[in-house]
Amino acid sequence: MAKTVVVGGGVYGSAIAWGLASRGVEVLLLEAQTVASGASGGPGRRGVRANYRDHRELPLMARARDIWPDLHETLGTGPLFERTGHLMLIERKRDLANAQARIDLQNRHGISTSMLSADAVRDLEPGVAPSVIAAVHCPGDGVSDHTATTRAFAAKAKEAGVDLREGVRVASVTERGGRAVALETVDGDEIDIGGDLLLFANSSVRDLVRPWADLPTWNLALQVLVSRPLSDNPVRHLIGHASRTLSLKAEEGGRLMISGGHLGHWNPETRTGTALPEAIAANVADAAAVYPSLAGLEVEVADADHLEAESVDSIPTIDRVPGLSNAFMGCGWTGHGWAIAPAVAEMVTKWALEGLRPPELAPFGYARFGGRG
Numbered sequence: 486m487a488k489t490v491v492v493g494g495g496v497y498g499s500a501i502a503w504g505l506a507s508r509g510v511e512v513l514l515l516e517a518q519t520v521a522s523g524a525s526g527g528p529g530r531r532g533v534r535a536n537y538r539d540h541r542e543l544p545l546m547a548r549a550r551d552i553w554p555d556l557h558e559t560l561g562t563g564p565l566f567e568r569t570g571h572l573m574l575i576e577r578k579r580d581l582a583n584a585q586a587r588i589d590l591q592n593r594h595g596i597s598t599s600m601l602s603a604d605a606v607r608d609l610e611p612g613v614a615p616s617v618i619a620a621v622h623c624p625g626d627g628v629s630d631h632t633a634t635t636r637a638f639a640a641k642a643k644e645a646g647v648d649l650r651e652g653v654r655v656a657s658v659t660e661r662g663g664r665a666v667a668l669e670t671v672d673g674d675e676i677d678i679g680g681d682l683l684l685f686a687n688s689s690v691r692d693l694v695r696p697w698a699d700l701p702t703w704n705l706a707l708q709v710l711v712s713r714p715l716s717d718n719p720v721r722h723l724i725g726h727a728s729r730t731l732s733l734k735a736e737e738g739g740r741l742m743i744s745g746g747h748l749g750h751w752n753p754e755t756r757t758g759t760a761l762p763e764a765i766a767a768n769v770a771d772a773a774a775v776y777p778s779l780a781g782l783e784v785e786v787a788d789a790d791h792l793e794a795e796s797v798d799s800i801p802t803i804d805r806v807p808g809l810s811n812a813f814m815g816c817g818w819t820g821h822g823w824a825i826a827p828a829v830a831e832m833v834t835k836w837a838l839e840g841l842r843p844p845e846l847a848p849f850g851y852a853r854f855g856g857r858g
């Protein structure tokens with residue numbers, strides 16, 4: 486049987502490899518380091534959030550919210566998802582009109598969302614600062630263990646017969662007659678492709694498809710902080726903020742995860758990231774401005790070791806590779822590709838098997854950027 490090759494052992498590559506193999510496709514999954522060493526791994530948990538998501542991703546999120554609660558049963562693990570609800574906190578009056586528009590839009594997509602008054606916010610989050618005047622509440626949102634989920638997808642993929650090879654970094658794609666026929670690795674090995682090629686290597690996709698497409702994406706080392714255990718962690722929900730670079734999640738042992746988009750420094754030689762003191766201080770200061778009891782919080786882990794590709798319009802590209810009739814690509818998740826992953830992986834798998842693009846993926850086509858391809 487022709488061998489399909491998936492590049493990237495993150496959540497996307499692992500879930501797609503499993504999806505294809507469980508439908509009888511012979512799959513080789515290539516990962517440069519180890520499974521879940523990229524954006525799908527690292528400390529803390531990831532937000533599974535429909536609230537304030539780009540409108541083009543809401544249909545994907547609606548499907549993902551059907552999958553997440555029972556995913557652990559499908560994958561045969563302990564619980565992976567916790568429904569905490571998401572609150573987007575608002576401190577500025579000028580953010581209220583935007584909030585109302587999002588509430589209306591999300592409800593139209595079947596994602597139950599409401600505006601909370603200042604008092605109602607305090608019923609749910611008693612520790613917020615007096616400056617918080619309202620919040621947008623999305624009770625169906627939650628958090629999930631990204632590392633465990635990604636490893637579970639990879640384990641299922643292996644169980645379904647996927648040949649998983651870690652430590653194999655793909656350098657380039659070889660084309661013949663409009664098809665991807667082989668991959669060359671950085672060690673100079675050549676790997677034949679008999680079936681499809683699925684490029685879901687996040688930070689590397691742009692370089693790998695460069696001969697055929699100019700993806701307007703770039704890589705960022707997003708920072709995550711985890712606090713030392715707090716005697717009284719004030720954060721009860723998944724928290725976002727309408728005007729600060731801030732995301733908060735309660736973690737096990739009274740710890741708090743603080744993220745939201747501050748950046749670390751990436752060293753391309755060593756392929757490692759380092760959190761920067763000024764970004765750590767800024768993230769902690771924002772957290773304490775919104776939850777005053779967090780003033781003086783001590784950071785236990787500061788991580789910026791997990792690259793993510795950002796896209797010029799803040800939504801991913803999920804498409805065939807122009808000029809390679811058997812190749813697909815997915816990247817540019819822009820810091821919010823986790824929550825939609827089980828739904829997108831399911832849709833890409835169906836597309837590869839049946840040859841028809843699922844309509845929900847139409848907004849993510851490469852043609853939206855114009856130009857070459």
Ligand SMILES: Cc1cc2nc3c(=O)[nH]c(=O)nc-3n(C[C@H](O)[C@H](O)[C@H](O)COP(=O)(O)OP(=O)(O)OC[C@H]3O[C@@H](n4cnc5c(N)ncnc54)[C@H](O)[C@@H]3O)c2cc1C
Pocket residue numbers: 492493494495496497498515516517518519520521522523524525526530531532533534631653654655656685686687688689707708709744791792793815816818819820821822823824825
């Ligand atoms: C700090 C941080 C916080 C985030 N928070 C959230 C959140 O709260 N909610 C949310 O929805 N999303 C969040 N995201 C985004 C989400 O985690 C990512 O969009 C998602 O995990 C991407 O999955 P992936 O499989 O495409 O990429 P990755 O997990 O990066 O997997 C790609 C894999 O490809 C491998 N690879 C790279 N190049 C090559 C190559 N040349 N050859 C072979 N293998 C290669 C890498 O080693 C990597 O393992 C966050 C991301 C980060 C970094």
